[in-house]
Amino acid sequence: MNKPTTLEDIIGLEYTKLGFFGEVKKNMAKLQATNRKLERKQRKLEAIFGGISDVMVILSANFTIISTNDLFSTVFKHASPRGHFCYEIFKKRDCPCSDCPISKARQTNKVCRKTMALDIEDKHYQFDVTVSPLRDAKKKAFRFLVLMRDVTREKEYQSKYSHSKKMATVGALAAGVAHEINNPLTSISGFTKGLQRRLPILNKNLQDTEENQALMEDFTEYIDTILTECDRCRDIVQGLLTFSPRKKVDFTSLNLKRIVTGVLRLLHHRFKENPQVAITLKAEKNIPHIMGNAAELKQVILNLICNSLDAVDGQGFLELRLYQKENQIIFSIEDDGCGIDPEIMDQLFDPFFTTKPIGQGIGIGLSTCYNIIRQHQGELLVKSNKKEGAVFTMILPHPDEVMS
Amino acid sequence: MGILKFSVPEIFLGRNSMKYAGVCARRLGAKKIFFVSDPGLESTGWVDAVFDIFDHEKLKWVYYSDISSNPRDSQIEEGARLYEKHGCDVVFALGGGSPMDAAKGIALVTSNGGRVHDYEGANRIQKPLPPMVFMPSTASSGSDVSQFAIITDMERQVKMSIISRTLVPNVSIIDPTLLTTKPRDLIIAAAVDALSHAVEAHVSRLAFPLTEVHSLRAIELIMKYLPLTLEDNSLANLEQLSIAGTSAAMAFSNASLGIDHALAHTLGGVLDVLHGIIHPILLPSVMRYNLPKCVDKLAEIGKVMIGGSMGSPEATALAGIEALENYFKSLGVSTRLRDIVPERSKIPQICEMATFDSCLLSNPREADAEDMMSICHDAW
Numbered sequence: 180m181n182k183p184t185t186l187e188d189i190i191g192l193e194y195t196k197l198g199f200f201g202e203v204k205k206n207m208a209k210l211q212a213t214n215r216k217l218e219r220k221q222r223k224l225e226a227i228f229g230g231i232s233d234v235m236v237i238l239s240a241n242f243t244i245i246s247t248n249d250l251f252s253t254v255f256k257h258a259s260p261r262g263h264f265c266y267e268i269f270k271k272r273d274c275p276c277s278d279c280p281i282s283k284a285r286q287t288n289k290v291c292r293k294t295m296a297l298d299i300e301d302k303h304y305q306f307d308v309t310v311s312p313l314r315d316a317k318k319k320a321f322r323f324l325v326l327m328r329d330v331t332r333e334k335e336y337q338s339k340y341s342h343s344k345k346m347a348t349v350g351a352l353a354a355g356v357a358h359e360i361n362n363p364l365t366s367i368s369g370f371t372k373g374l375q376r377r378l379p380i381l382n383k384n385l386q387d388t389e390e391n392q393a394l395m396e397d398f399t400e401y402i403d404t405i406l407t408e409c410d411r412c413r414d415i416v417q418g419l420l421t422f423s424p425r426k427k428v429d430f431t432s433l434n435l436k437r438i439v440t441g442v443l444r445l446l447h448h449r450f451k452e453n454p455q456v457a458i459t460l461k462a463e464k465n466i467p468h469i470m471g472n473a474a475e476l477k478q479v480i481l482n483l484i485c486n487s488l489d490a491v492d493g494q495g496f497l498e499l500r501l502y503q504k505e506n507q508i509i510f511s512i513e514d515d516g517c518g519i520d521p522e523i524m525d526q527l528f529d530p531f532f533t534t535k536p537i538g539q540g541i542g543i544g545l546s547t548c549y550n551i552i553r554q555h556q557g558e559l560l561v562k563s564n565k566k567e568g569a570v571f572t573m574i575l576p577h578p579d580e581v582m583s
Numbered sequence: 584m585g586i587l588k589f590s591v592p593e594i595f596l597g598r599n600s601m602k603y604a605g606v607c608a609r610r611l612g613a614k615k616i617f618f619v620s621d622p623g624l625e626s627t628g629w630v631d632a633v634f635d636i637f638d639h640e641k642l643k644w645v646y647y648s649d650i651s652s653n654p655r656d657s658q659i660e661e662g663a664r665l666y667e668k669h670g671c672d673v674v675f676a677l678g679g680g681s682p683m684d685a686a687k688g689i690a691l692v693t694s695n696g697g698r699v700h701d702y703e704g705a706n707r708i709q710k711p712l713p714p715m716v717f718m719p720s721t722a723s724s725g726s727d728v729s730q731f732a733i734i735t736d737m738e739r740q741v742k743m744s745i746i747s748r749t750l751v752p753n754v755s756i757i758d759p760t761l762l763t764t765k766p767r768d769l770i771i772a773a774a775v776d777a778l779s780h781a782v783e784a785h786v787s788r789l790a791f792p793l794t795e796v797h798s799l800r801a802i803e804l805i806m807k808y809l810p811l812t813l814e815d816n817s818l819a820n821l822e823q824l825s826i827a828g829t830s831a832a833m834a835f836s837n838a839s840l841g842i843d844h845a846l847a848h849t850l851g852g853v854l855d856v857l858h859g860i861i862h863p864i865l866l867p868s869v870m871r872y873n874l875p876k877c878v879d880k881l882a883e884i885g886k887v888m889i890g891g892s893m894g895s896p897e898a899t900a901l902a903g904i905e906a907l908e909n910y911f912k913s914l915g916v917s918t919r920l921r922d923i924v925p926e927r928s929k930i931p932q933i934c935e936m937a938t939f940d941s942c943l944l945s946n947p948r949e950a951d952a953e954d955m956m957s958i959c960h961d962a963w
Contacts, residue, residue: 184941188705189746189839190588190789191730197711197749 234306234327237313238265240285242275245322254329255299265325269297281323284310288320294330304331342528346550349530353419361416368409375402418547430555432468432578433476435508436501442480449485455494462501469508470578471555479548479559483512483571486544489535490516490569506580511572519563527561556580589793589837591728592717592752596829598818601718601758604633604675605640611714611753613673615643617666619686620677621650624720627764633677633718645669650678650685653735653742653851659688659699666693676717680724680733683717687732687750690715699734705746715752720761723773723859725780725832727755742852744941751836757829759822767813771914772859774809774824777801777831779862782870782907783843784835785884786877787945794838801831803887806910813914841946842937843869846955849937856923863911864920868961870904876948920962930959 228235228248234255235248242264252258257268265281266272275282284291291310296303307328312320378399385391439460443450450458487497495515502509519527526532530546552559556576563569595603608616616637620630625648637644647662666674666689676686688699690712695702702708717727726732732745762770778801784790785798804827812820846869847861874881874897882896885903888910893899911918924930934955937943943950950958 182704183939184705184744184746184944186789186839186944189941189944190586191706191746191748192586192588194706194748196590196751197708199711202711 231326232328234329236260236265236325236327238281238323238325240321240323242266242281244268254327269295280308280310281325284312284323285320288312288314288318304329305334306330338525343553345529346546346553349546350550353530357416357419360412364409364412364416368406368413371402371405371409375406378402429472430470431473433471433473434466435469435476435510435575436462436466438473438476439480439499439501439510442477442484445481446484446488449488453488453491453493456488456491457496458499459496460499460501463503466501466503466508467578469555469575471575472551475551476555479551479573480510482544482548483573487512487514487516487569487571490514490518492516495568503577506577508575508577509572510575511570513568513570515568517568518566519561519569524561524563528559587789587791587793587837589791589833590730590748590751591833591836592755594728594829595754595756595758596826597758598760598822599758600756601632601761602636604716604718604756605636605642607716607754607756608637608642608673608675608714609640611673611716613642613714615645615669615671616673616675617662617669617671617686617689617713618644618646618675618677619650619662619682619689620646620648621679621682622648624678624682629677629720629761629764633675644675645671647689648682650682652681653733654681654685654688655735655737656688656699656743657737658685659692659734662686662689663692672713674713674715676715676727677720679719679721680726683719683724683726683752684732684734686715686717687712687726687752688734688745691732691745691750699745700736700743702745702747703743706748707745708747708749712749714754716754716756717752718756718758718761719828721765721769721773721828723776723780723828723831725828725836727752727757728829728832729836731836742848746941755829757825759818759825762821762825763816763818769859770812770816770824771809771916773828774805774812775862775911775914775916776859777824777828778805779843779847779866780835780840781805781827781831782866782884783841783942783946784831784838786870786873786880786947787835787838787841788947789945790834790838790880794834797830798834798838799883799887801827801834802884804830806888810913839945840942841869842872842943842950842955842958844942845937845940845946846933846959848940848942849933850924853929853933853936854924860916860923863914863916863918864923864962865958867904867908867911868958870900870907871961872950872954872958873946873948874900874904880947920959927963930956934959 231248232250234251236251237245237247239245244260244263244265247260251260255268257263260268264275266275266279270276278293280291280293280295283293289312293308293310295306295308297306298304307330309326309328311324311326313322313324315321378395381398382395385395439462443458443460450456484497484499491497491514498513500509500511500513523532523534528546528549532546533544549559552573552575558572558574560572560574561569562572595607618633618637620633624630630646630648634644634646645665647665649658649661651658662685674686674690676683691702691708692699694712695708695710719727728751730746730748730750732750733742734745735741736743765773781798781801784794785802787794790798804823808820808823808827812824843862843865846865850856850861870881878896878900881900881903882892885899885901885906886892888903888906889899893902908918917923921927931952934952937955938952
């Protein structure tokens with residue numbers, strides 16, 4: 180037990196009434212140490228957050244932004260998002276969005292994922308959004324951690340990939356069909372031409388009656404029609420054959436500007452019919468020659484200009500530009516026509532897709548163009564707002580970059 | 584003389600000084616006061632008076648009065664639990680030694696943790712206590728100025744003394760008006776208790792000038808004013824007794840006590856007799872036993888008792904002791920041990936236990952169990 184008390188203990192010279200000053204000092208030191216530890220921890224967390232390549236936001240339950248990482252300001256072009264409502268910045272709205280993943284996470288108290296389309300400075304972006312509720316000691320969500328990954332490019336690649344897969348299938352099918360049709364078509368065409376050659380003989384051997392005269396006229400007309408239709412079939416088959424990959428042996432060095440001016444000359448009569456359409460061509464000087472097939476590229480350019488002419492419908496402007504950018508040779512054609520409905524944007528380059536009335540087009544146009552440009556290792560892009568016209572851009576690689 | 588210390592709290596002394604209770608507590612940081620008292624005081628109305636003072640100061644309070652006449656460990660623990668539960672910040676005690684010692688125990692446990700037992704002995708408290716404001720209702724226990732707290736360990740059936748300067752309250756408010764409700768016998772018991780404190784402190788081995796002025800003054804005041812008070816229970820007389828009790832407390836809480844208290848503590852523990860009535864029986868015998876070692880000190884006391892000097896210091900001392908015995912007789916209290924101890928056979932056991940009492944340390948003449956037995960026989 181305790182040692183027995185002595186007189187010295189009672190005097191207690193070394194002891195004094197304990198005050199709180201020492202205690203406060205001790206507590207202060209303890210608090211300062213804890214504070215330092217917390218600060219370090221916070222800095223560590225900040226470094227982790229800073230290193231995350233996703234946009235990170237912490238939101239309160241009423242959609243107010245409490246903190247963000249640095250990336251937020253860069254992506255959303257907003258210097259001080261703190262204190263704003265998320266929907267203000269994301270969607271420029273004044274109330275929460277109807278399909279808000281945060282609301283869902285709050286209701287379910289579970290992590291919620293969603294892909295959201297957002298416009299930032301007129302550009303479309305797609306974000307994979309993950310909302311995790313931050314729970315307090317009672318497991319109640321009081322804040323939300325929102326991670327946003329920009330998947331715009333991924334989605335683009337994805338759709339490009341699925342399109343090219345579709346094109347490959349269609350290409351194989353088209354090439355097969357084309358070959359199969361080509362042979363009987365050659366026969367039909369050949370024999371019809373044979374018949375045509377024999378028409379004068381037939382005419383000579385017939386009695387010159389009015390009845391025979393009419394029969395002869397029918398024969399001549401029908402044979403002509405068969406031949407014309409055969410030619411059309413041949414063109415279609417030719418078009419279908421562009422779907423299948425070919426060798427590039429027939430690529431030559433080409434002056435793209437000369438091709439464009441050639442096409443414009445070809446269309447001279449159509450421009451004359453549409454005097455209200457202003458057509459300009461802005462071509463940079465010293466555009467390098469490209470490697471390609473002149474006939475095919477002509478077809479593409481012709482097709483694009485015709486489409487634009489159809490879109491402006493007799494009144495408007497067409498602006499053609501030819502320029503070089505970062506080792507790419509770019510031809511673009513912009514019009515202020517009817518534009519393209521966003522709903523059909525995805526199908527635009529599909530084979531046999533057309534918006535023209537039945538009989539006016541065969542729908543092979545844009546998909547053929549697409550294939551031709553692909554085979555030139557280029558890209559054909561379209562951008563359009565409904566009713567504000569469209570821009571088609573044909574991007575071809577610099578000849579030095581073309582892979583053989 | 585070696586190096587000694589004199590420590591006292593801030594002391595308020597005077598009629599109606601109790602009105603400063605709230606202000607004091609507030610100055611010490613009080614928002615919610617833990618108020619300790621006992622049921623005896625509730626009936627006098629003083630507890631309500633203090634409630635009013637706190638309410639007037641807009642201070643919240645938690646009242647705790649489950650205190651027996653020798654405060655128990657379990658009562659301390661319950662008090663500390665309540666203190667923490669209600670988030671109190673200052674301990675206030677109103678009453679005699681029991682509520683004040685209990686308040687000290689509660690303040691100790693709540694700030695240092697553990698149980699009271701962990702701090703038994705001297706100078707074992709490590710952390711500061713919440714501020715303590717004490718208002719004694721009898722000017723004799725001295726707990727309101729002292730560094731001692733006595734708590735009963737119910738399991739071992741012993742009184743634990745806890746000694747630490749940290750147990751000295753921050754403020755002691757001594758208001759003689761509190762004495763106006765005391766019955767005659769309690770006034771006598773308290774005054775006799777204070778007188779014995781003063782006498783033992785005066786001859787203590789730890790006595791030094793700062794305590795001696797207080798012990799002598801206390802003796803002088805009690806000798807004069809106790810009889811006057813018994814005749815006329817006036818506030819003026821009670822005030823003098825208050826001053827005497829406080830002086831005695833300041834003396835003994837710094838100089839400690841002697842054999843009389845060592846035996847009184849033990850008798851109190853064994854027989855559960857009122858502290859105050861033991862001193863008239865033992866004190867003269869103890870003084871006689873101590874005489875060889877402190878003739879001059881006892882002569883100083885004698886001079887006060889008889890109002891003059893005899894031929895030699897020893898004669899003055901002896902005359903003083905005699906005067907004291909007569910004084911006790913005049914008060915009509917028991918003066919023989921046989922009046923309060925039922926069996927003489929208990930004496931050896933009591934004396935044996937008294938050798939462990941820390942009051943024995945400061946007694947001017949060393950004493951073992953046998954020496955104390957002879958004192959007891961002398962007083963039988």
